[in-house]
Amino acid sequence: MTKHITSRRQFLVGAGTAATVAAAGAWPTAARAASEGRPPNIVFVLADDLGFGELGAYGQQKILTPHIDSLAAEGVRFTDCYAGGPVCAPSRCSLLTGLHIGHGTVRENPDGDLARASLKPEDVTFGEVLRAVGYRTACIGKWGFGFEEPNQPSHPNERGFDEFFGYITHTHAHDYYPTYLFNDGDRVLYPENEGANVTYAPDLFMARALEFIERNRDQPFLLFFNPTLPHSPHDVPSDAPYGDMPWTAGNKRHAAQITLLDTYVGRLVERLRELGLDDNTIVMLAGDNGPHEEGGNKYDPDFFDANGPLRGYKRNLYEGGIRVPMIAWSPRLLRRSAGTVCDQPWAFWDVFPTLADFAGAPVPGHLDGRSARALLVGGRRENVGPLYFYRRDKSQTSHANATDGGRMRNTCEAARYGDWKAVRFAPGRDRYVDDAQWDVELYNLATDVGETTNLAARHPEVAAALVGFMRDAWVEAPYERPTWSPEGLAIDVPPFLVAGGSGQVVTELSNHHDDAFVHARLSLEAPTGWTVTPISPLAFSTVPPGRSVRSVWKVVPPPDSEPGVDLHALVARATYQYLGRPNSTALADLVTVAPPAPGADGYLSDLAWISASNGWGPVERDMSNGEQGAGDGAQISIRGTTYAKGLGVHGESVVLYYLGGMCDRFTADVGLDDWSALRSNAGSVAFYVFADDREVFSSGVLTKKNGPVRVNLPLTGVQVLKLVVTNAAGTAFDHASWADAYIYVRK
Structure with missing residues (x-):
């Protein structure tokens, strides 16, 4: 009996099932592929922070990308493909899982919180479904999710990839000369990189990718290749062929990174041709978000016109932050005329069902994406719904912040439907505020791809419709769906x-x-x-x-x-x-x-909760959340008033209690805890209370200068009480307390 065990989701496949799974024609949608021989090999190259305008095929004038340009000339170049988000982690999560960012598990970059950037057992990836129909699967390069531990749900081997070689964590992938990488669950050491730049990780990834293709030439394979280029820092073995250009060091090295990426793509295609696999392989290349502006050495994305005709950069929800290059190439399988340009919108969450469609693999019913196979082979998709995007990031970079009008740390949403594109900014980081408090912009991309003219006042009905879609597209995490297996x-x-x-x-x-x-x-x-x-x-x-x-x-x-x-x-x-x-x-x-519903009045800190999540360490009982994250908090205190009872939290925090309809009232004093107030003037938080997922209380933004705010709410008939604290300013000083939090049981 063959076993595939993935923590929360584990499925055991009998020998008979395994035999039929291995035959591609066993799946109904695979019949098409089987009629032409074995299902196609798939090579997906994901560039890191590659701007829309940084390839010659997309108008780049200074950076040389001949191999990628050749793929575009022979294949399909998409002008309206969207990343899953404006930063790496949520964008890649969307690509892998087929869910847009409003449903995805990873919705923000980790910012030091690896749990927040971890895939969950219920996250099905395209690697899993292709492996289930007989593909050999590999992820090489940057993974970017979860902890550096094997045999846990966020590890690539547990999420559908037979082989992994590269970086596990998001931050580790910023080191081009690492002292270690991971081969599956094993740490591989590179001591020569201690204090020196000797072994260049992307070169290792390239060699492993070529070896994987050759080793699996006789069976269908999926290669998910993530060489991290051209993400900052601008580390590259050589700045050739730009060493003699009168450019800044940062600009030379950035250009060299992209040309090296192009060289890698050329070597992949060359190996496919050498092995006679090019006729039955689909090669796709995309960027994961807009162009970055980090790295120093006077690097300037505007020097290269990195976003092309688009407005925005990485972290923006204007087009430049989320519209990305996407090229698909296969001399025989795509059946389009050479150099086809497709302008129909699609997005990263469509990639999963598209790859499954080509491979003849089943997909779960909860995906947001739809197969875009028709776009690759010469057709069009009908009845395509709106696209949804979200941004809540603590980072602040100058170009992106200026593009956002100084609102880069504000929560932001965007949606595109047809030619209409809406962008809206919350007044701060809090996404729970009423729609009326958001600043809404509306653009017609057919006539204004640079998003220069806000039409919201002229077309309020269109803006309102897109705002309604954005509101409905977001579902509070976790996004509940059945656990599913390809079997x-x-x-x-x-x-x-x-x-x-x-x-x-x-x-x-x-x-x-x-x-x-x-x-x-x-x-x-x-x-x-x-x-x-x-x-x-x-x-x-x-x-x-x-x-x-x-x-x-x-x-x-x-x-x-x-x-x-x-x-x-x-x-x-x-x-x-x-x-x-x-x-x-x-x-x-x-x-x-x-736990059973409470049977007597009492403090919440004395009751068992259903679950509790916290931005730093555990939720504390009867003390504030401390500096070390666990058990070191001071007495709860808000603007000098101390409390013996309560919950000490650190935004972002969510605590759930089961009431079972047995309670009449909930009371508490809420505010920024003095632990933060005494250390910084920058801390700010917002408190929310939800009764069966219906918002019943909002504190507004609380700082050291206001609060505590009294909470006094009826709870008749409420099954689940949810207490939420959000970080309103994007700083680390968001220790907050539900002081004297108390429930009254129905008499």
């Missing part, structure tokens, strides 16, 4: 179960094959002491191709389950016969157990 099994668990109470779990088996499943049966396993009762049929005589069957279960954890400590595994299983052979598959999901 066709899914399990949908509630956000939590209550100790001693019942909840419903749904399991579903989908048939992605060309022939029917027969004698299918679903089952569900729970931890010892739990009660599992089916409340719908479990056995199904047949599951036709393209159809699904589901079972619903009543699940009751024992009353003495310890809440909020461990996640508990529920395992869905399915058995069936396919083409006369028995098959089985299993899939696990983890569920949180919430």
Whole structure:
């Protein structure tokens, strides 16, 4: 029996299933690829901070990119392709998972918080679905998510890539001469780089990529190649061929980075041709956001007109920050005339279903993306919905800040629908403020690609429609969706179960094959002491191709389950016969157990919560959040008033309590804790209370000069109380307290 185990989502594939998975024609959408031989190889090159105007094919006049330009001349050049976001981590998350930033797991750069930049077990990537249909998969170069630990959900080997070589963390990828890299879960040392620049990581990535292609020439493969170029710093072995140019050192080295990237692309294509693989390989290249302006040495993106005709840079939501070069090349498979230019909008979250479409792989139903295969092969997509973008970043760079009118640290959203593009800025970092407080701009990209003329006042109905879309596109994390495996099994668990109470779990088996499943049966396993009762049929005589069957279960954890400590595994299983052979598959999901509803009045700090997340260290009980992150906080104090009870937090913070409809009222004093107020004048926070996801309280921005603000809210019938604190200024001085937080139980 073959096992694929990925922490929260684990699925066991019987030998019979493994055999059919390995045959590409087993999947309905693979029939097209199978009719032409094996499914196409896919090479996806993701450049880092490559501006829209930094390739010759997109109008660049100073930087040489002959190999990439040749791909554009022979393939498809897209003029309206969008990154997943204006900075690296959320953009790459969108690319991998097929979700736009309003649904994605990673929505901001980590800024030192690796947990915030970690993929979750429920995040399905295009690597996973291609591996499920027999592809050998590799990620080489920058991964950029999570912790430097193997066997955890955010590691590339756990997210669908058979092979990994490169940087795990976002920040480590900024070091072009690292002292270590990772080969799968093993650390590979480069001691020669201690205090010196000897071994250049992108050269290692190039060699490994070429070796991967040659080693897998006889089977379908996916190569996700991320050489980090041309991200800052401007470290490159040589500034050739620009050494004699009368430019600044920074400009020479930046140009050399891009030309080196071009050289790497040329070597990849050359190897494909040498091996006779070019006719059955799709090569795609894109940038992950707009051009950067970091790196020093008097580097200036405007010297190269790095954003072309577009307004904005990395971190902006104007076109220059999110519209990126995208080129697709395959001499035989794309069937477009050479040098085709496609101007239909699409975005990074469309890449996942597009690659799956070419590979003949199934995709989960919750994706925001839609296959853009038609755009690559000569057609058009119909009924394309709006595109959504979001930015909340603590960094501040001069060009981008000037483009935003000094609002670079403000929360910002954007949407494009057809030729209309809306951008809106919150008054600060707080995205919960009312729509009326946002500054909305509207542009017609058909006549104003540089976004110079704000038409919001002339077309208020268009602006209002796009604002409504932006509001609805954002779903507070975590974005709940069923846990899904490419083998066709899914399990949908509630956000939590209550100790001693019942909840419903749904399991579903989908048939992605060309022939029917027969004698299918679903089952569900729970931890010892739990009660599992089916409340719908479990056995199904047949599951036709393209159809699904589901079972619903009543699940009751024992009353003495310890809440909020461990996640508990529920395992869905399915058995069936396919083409006369028995098959089985299993899939696990983890569920949180919430405590029973409170039975008496009391302080929240004395109650168990469902979950608690914090911007720095843990949420503290009856003390402020301290400097070391855990257990070192002072007594809660707001503008000199001290409190014996309460919750000490650090924005961004979210704490959930289960009330079960048993409470009448919630009271607290809230404000910036004196721990921050005494150390800086820059700290500011905002408090929110949500009752069953409905906002019922907003404090406004609180600083050392105002507060505490009294909270006194009715809670009749409320099931879940959510307490949120946001960082309103983008500084580290956002220690805040829910002082004397108290609930009153219904009498």
